[in-house]
Amino acid sequence: MKKIKLKNIIYIILIALFIIPQTRTPIQVAINKLKVYLFSPSAFAKADQTQLPPFTYQLRTIDGFAHTAEIGQGKVTFISYWATWCPPCIAELPSIEKLYKDYGDKIDFVLITQEEPDKVKRFLERKELSIPAVFPQMETPELLYESTIPTNYIIDASGKIIIKEKGPADWNSAEVRETLDGLLSETAH
Structure with a gap:
């Protein structure tokens, strides 16, 4: 009988923690961190790689300066669509x-968010992150558009999408690093 009561109490506490706004986000971030540690993105098979036409992504830096990312024009690019309020994004950052x-x-790291620059700047400082957050100054290209965040891409120097991942993942994995090293060695030749 005591086990049932203890289980009920634990269940009620967990429900309460999810309901209370101040505890909801940290719990969701913690759950998503488990996903990050368990899951590493992998490269598409060659036949599944989408070729993007070369384009210039028009962006603005956190300090308000114009910035461009030359996609498919000779440099490997990491693109992330994210937000400060998104627990899966916070978990993988x-x-x-x-x-x-x-x-x-x-x-070229391009971490795109639609939020207010001051809010993003405070978030990055609080989390002690130096990632280059940028803000789009154009519509998201159709081949990159997803309604899910985070959505991340690794795009080779010619514009092929090598990795596309929706949801949180471990971007610091050995597999991702091997993929990047391979892409960089191809670019060097």
Whole structure:
């Protein structure tokens, strides 16, 4: 009988934690972090890779400066669509941060959000993240549009989508790093 009562109490506490707004996001982030640690994105088979036409993504930096990302024009690109209020995004950002620290000088990182720059800046400072958040100044290209965030892409130097991942993932995995190293070695030749 005591086990049933204890289970009921634990169940009620968990429900209450999900209902109370201050605890909802941290719990959701924690659950999504489990997904991040368990799941690493992998490259598409060659036949499934979508070829994007070369284009220039018109963006604005967090400080308000014009910025462009040249997609399919000779540089490997990591694109992320994310938001500060999104628990799966928050869960995977530390893995993106680690990848950015190691590959930021070799790969164009484009982390796109639709939020107010001041809010994003405060969020990045609070989380101690140095990822390059940018804001779109054009419509999302049709081949990259998804209604789900986070949605992340690794695009090779010619514009092929090598990895497309919806939902949280471990971007700092050995598999992702091998994929990036391979793409960078192809670009060097």
